[in-house]
Amino acid sequence: METKTLILPESFYNRDTVNVARELIGKVLIRKIGGQVLSGRIVETEAYIAEHDPACHAYSGKTKRNEVMFGPPGFAYVYFTYGMHYCLNFVTEPDGVAAAVLIRALEPLEGIEIMKSNRNQEDIKNLCSGPAKLTQAMEIDRSINGIKLNGSDIVVRESSFNDFQVGISTRIGINKGVEFPYRFYQKKSPFLSRREK
DNA sequence: TAATGGATGTTCT
DNA sequence: GAACATCCATTAT
Numbered sequence: 105m106e107t108k109t110l111i112l113p114e115s116f117y118n119r120d121t122v123n124v125a126r127e128l129i130g131k132v133l134i135r136k137i138g139g140q141v142l143s144g145r146i147v148e149t150e151a152y153i154a155e156h157d158p159a160c161h162a163y164s165g166k167t168k169r170n171e172v173m174f175g176p177p178g179f180a181y182v183y184f185t186y187g188m189h190y191c192l193n194f195v196t197e198p199d200g201v202a203a204a205v206l207i208r209a210l211e212p213l214e215g216i217e218i219m220k221s222n223r224n225q226e227d228i229k230n231l232c233s234g235p236a237k238l239t240q241a242m243e244i245d246r247s248i249n250g251i252k253l254n255g256s257d258i259v260v261r262e263s264s265f266n267d268f269q270v271g272i273s274t275r276i277g278i279n280k281g282v283e284f285p286y287r288f289y290q291k292k293s294p295f296l297s298r299r300e301k
Numbered sequence: 302t303a304a305t306g307g308a309t310g311t312t313c314t
Numbered sequence: 315g316a317a318c319a320t321c322c323a324t325t326a327t
Contacts, residue, residue, distance in 0.1 A: 148316070150319070152319070157318070160319090162321075164313090167312075167313080169311080169312065169313090178320090183311095184311065184312095185310090185311080185320070186309070186310085186311095186318060186320050186321080187308065187309025187310040187311075187318090187320095188308070188310075188318095188320080188321080189309095189320050189321070191319065193319090206319060208319085217315080234318070234320070234321070235319070236320050236321065237321075238322095259308050276319095276320095277318090277319055277320070278319055279317090
């Protein structure tokens with residue numbers, strides 16, 4: 105009997121970013137903080153690739169803000185935007201290649217009461233249904249930027265439930281690179297940042 | 302259900 | 315000075 109690796113290895117991220125974004129759908133994000141465990145299924149992602157993608161933060165070269173994207177795969181890139189929000193990405197592709205996957209929505213699994221408190225929100229469908237909502241629910245901020253995945257703060261693992269379809273669309277909230285079909289989501293999930301049409 | 306505009310601060314031009 | 319990988323409350327349909 106073949107044993108299955110539960111935690112996604114660095115090699116999972118050291119690949120084409122679009123494939124990583126698609127295959128992250130259904131995986132489980134685990135946030136460990138203060139002895140507590142918060143977790144959720146990834147139901148929505150987007151790929152950002154500096155080489156040809158003007159919507160990518162690293163498209164115009166390396167800066168203090170985006171330097172983590174230029175580093176090795178399997179690290180967290182967290183940025184601050186719109187004056188009040190944080191967003192979580194996983195760095196992909198080899199060291200020196202700037203690309204990442206934005207985590208846009210989760211289906212809450214563990215620590216739901218803590219997430220409700222963090223979000224001041226009782227509706228489970230409104231805890232992690234957006235990139236800035238899930239960082240608020242999971243207490244992710246600038247201190248997470250540049251940390252290695254699968255360490256003491258954030259772990260990503262396989263899920264035993266894989267009976268779902270993956271939808272593809274253009275990305276949300278951007279003005280450049282709008283034509284790329286780089287958004288992936290679990291079809292029929294009630295926990296997406298936008299309802300399916 | 303859809304469209305609008307305000308909140309808020311960091312980064313880049 | 316402008317833009318920004320967003321969210322929320324308010325208003326209109």
